[in-house]
Amino acid sequence: MSGDGRIARGDATRRLVLRRAVDVASVDGLEGLSLGRLATELELSKSGVFALFGSKEELQLATIDAALEIFRAHVVTPARAVEPGLPRLRAVCEKWLDYFQQRIFPGGCFFFNVGAEFDARPGRVHDAVAAASGAFAAFLRETVDEAVALGHVGADAEALAFELHALGRAANADAVLHGTPDFYILARRVIRARLDAVARA
Template sequence: MPGDRRLARGDATRRLVLRRAVDVASVDGLDGLSLGRLATELELSKSGVFALFGSKEELQLATIEAALEIFRSHVVTPSLDVAPGLPRLRAICENWLDYSEKRVFPGGCFFFNVGAEFDARPGRVRDAVAAASGSFAGLIRETAVEAVALGHLDADPEVLAFELHALGRAANADAVLNGGTRAYALARQAIGARLP
């Protein structure tokens, strides 16, 4: 079926473009994306790439969704396989630090970087970034609440979740700016002190 092959080829091209887009955006921001740049770098026709997305904003939104899928596969999904409460909370933090330290995205944590880019700019792109970041912060909070409810920890779960989120973000920011892995070691030490 020629139509099926064209559809499959279009899906494969879309995945290829989005994989490159998340890497570019992690370093240059979502504003650093352009249909022309991606077409040139991937040796595709600009009109073909445009047909996949239609506008820069649609490309940005699709890039956020693609980055979220990658983030979930590295951080969230493996954490959900761990026992509830404190073990899962530890796994979330460790998987997150590993994801950032291993540079799954060349610019470090995709959502930290694009969050800083769009945090004060209203619109659909900011809303999508905020929703993605908020869902992860919510997972940390829910897991902290669960750990307290199970008697694994004696802490204010809201404060604990805020601290854990802040430690991960600080490790990413420091390591991206200054290089090296010291920030991750310090974050692991600080998280270990909060999650005995």
């Protein structure tokens, strides 16, 4: 029982550290993370936090995984629950903009920020960031493909998916930089109009 208790406490501590880590990294980047900083901010033992991750790189990789889990919970999973085709495509776009606007991460989109940080730096962290970002782009493309296949949308699926992805990313970048939600509102209007334009009766 005592062993089970230690494991449970370790898991709870790991979740606590990673929740703080994703917030820090969304603002200061993955290079802004350190085991010592997180231990101090959360009033935990530095040796205990180090034992959970072992190195800064492992902490960074675990933070990416944690951020992806949060992103999926707010965007992908709810969208998958919606009827396939155009309804799901609309839901993906709306949920994605909700995720930005609600500032699930204080720095805006976690993956947009760390992607800019690591886009030209090879290594395991770069590959993990690229895979996580690519997973959403692939899901968006899959959703567009499905809408086209079902006859709900008449458009070049690759181009439409790229366009929607670009609009969301631009809205996030400008809204965070200028500190206003106006860009999210504009992106919603543009995306809704674009989907209305390609929708088949």
